[in-house]
């Protein structure tokens with residue numbers, strides 16, 4: 001089957017309504033020479049003829065005449081008119097024609113499309129470009145209007161991948177970034193971020209116009225008023241439609257706004273001046289920081305490659321007031337976010353599967369969200385995430401589209417290494433980049449065996465990212481990994497899906513097997529040896545969409561396991577934690593140290609074993625960590641070192657040089673932080689020896705997490721045993737794996753203040 005871009009190239013596209021949006025689409029498509037013929041209709045014949053004269057459309061006419069000729073119809077009209085015109089379009093359009101729209105409220109339009117029956121609604125893909133301007137009309141239109149701007153699709157449950165692909169191809173070719181969300185979420189989000197500011201702009205102008213001597217007022221108004229009221233120059237017809245169509249969501253968000261204003265009014269009327277000044281200063285400072293963060297992360301072209309500009313520090317204070325008052329310790333029941341490894345893989349495999357993969361429990365952390373963004377850039381429609389739920393409309397094993405820019409993997413080695421394997425097998429060029437930490441991490445471990453398979457892939461000198469990948473035909477490989485790495489194994493298995501013949505990976509020690517389990521879940525045939533140390537697959541089979549329930553991440557749960565293990569009186573339950581045998585090193589090691597830890601309600605969810613973990617404080621003793629446990633606990637050592645620091649006797653870890661090349665050099669980062677708070681340790685090239693002290697009270701100190709999320713969280717937990725709060729620097733990356741760490745810590749009794757600068 002042809003790619004969506006190739007199908008678009010052969011398509012006759014009709015634009016209904018040649019105003020700012022419709023005109024900009026026409027100009028953009030013409031400039032890109034992206035379609036075979038461009039047709040347009042509009043009630044304003046002057047606009048139509050202007051477009052025809054300029055050559056930005058090929059033919060103009062009335063709707064009933066042009067509709068039957070079109071393969072793709074874009075209704076670029078105000079919201080209520082769109083709902084009305086849909087019936088006419090459905091009546092006249094060809095049976096294969098795909099239809100989309102640009103209306104700013106999706107519920108009304110969606111309902112209208114569904115009322116026209118399944119034969120039509122499966123081909124109607126609702127869309128909304130977030131790229132308007134206060135200007136209107138064809139003359140204001142601009143081929144560049146959508147460049148690097150977001151377009152949100154709100155797919156209907158029966159939309160076919162073909163329809164979605166064609167509509168995405170249209171927007172992609174004129175430069176837009178594709179997002180997708182549910183209709184309800186779209187209308188709520190837009191009510192807050194777009195409709196409310198317009199309502200406020202119109203009403204502030206109205207309020208001022210009604211003041212006595214309004215002429216005088218406007219005479220003295222300056223840039224502030226002009227900036228703030230810019231939106232009130234927008235098209236009145238379009239905006240009145242929007243408020244009528246979205247009145248429910250609009251009135252909810254307006255309610256919050258009115259409450260905020262009433263609070264401000266009350267404070268202005270009666271708060272003491274000092275208090276008023278400090279309250280206002282705080283509000284304005286926070287609002288300014290929020291706006292700046294928004295501009296930096298979401299509003300610049302290629303925003304997701306912008307470095308984090310905010311520095312985040314933790315002030316980890318040990319037990320909070322509530323825990324101290326209740327005489328309790330670290331106590332309670334929480335569910336930590338979804339597993340990072342499984343979340344990444346759900347996107348990767350869901351994208352190349354046939355059909356819709358529904359995911360729940362997805363980790364909405366930065367790393368996994370970067371993977372979502374990367375697959376959107378590869379042409380996949382992914383709806384969500386909304387409260388951990390995602391719907392991935394798979395494009396099939398050969399359906400990915402060429403990315404138009406480098407794919408940014410943020411902090412995630414997993415994403416970069418797994419995508420390297422997948423992209424090495426695609427018929428297009430791609431580039432993988434990452435943040436400062438990822439840019440220093442070794443990629444030769446995947447580049448070398450991929451090259452042995454025939455891949456055209458280049459790293460920087462020294463084997464670090466960015467990775468540049470060109471199309472190649474791959475051959476299967478029999479690879480004995482020099483290190484136990486699930487990332488390397490998964491990378492090669494992904495390449496193996498596309499390779500000629502058999503790919504077999506042998507591992508020196510068992511490492512996580514989420515890839516193998518997920519491939520089985522997607523119906524892909526593979527064989528594993530009885531000792532689970534070797535996996536074989538053959539390229540060429542399809543993946544069938546499935547349902548994935550992501551368990552909670554045992555690596556995130558670890559911080560609370562250790563919190564309870566080091567703090568007398570603690571009793572914590574962590575719900576729905578993944579206990580895949582290749583991940584339970586931390587449970588094995590804590591138990592060896594004497595922890596009182598139970599696995600309750602063991603069950604299997606979507607091919608992955610899950611349990612509730614209950615841990616109660618018990619004194620710990622130091623251990624020599626068995627080497628075979630290292631890959632099973634590879635991400636858990638920073639937290640485990642803190643447990644070792646309060647254990648009786650020494651804990652010794654050897655054979656763990658892999659820790660040197662994680663998000664930071666974790667041996668060095670932990671040794672430095674532990675030294676700062678008075679924990680005695682000796683570092684080796686491949687491990688560490690920690691002298692434990694059950695009576696230890698750690699010193700207060702400032703700790704550099706080196707931008708490593710797990711170092712930051714490990715020391716936050718250490719504050720439960722420190723004399724005074726610990727200041728932990730460079731903690732922004734906690735958001736990569738555990739975005740609500742501070743909030744869940746507070747629920748269990750651990751207080752962590754957050755400072756942003």
Ligand code: S3P
Nearest residue numbers: 341414484485486487488634635
């Ligand atoms: C991961 C594998 C591990 C782990 C990483 C996630 C994965 O890395 O440290 O956080 O999802 O495959 P290695 O496989 O390189 O040891």
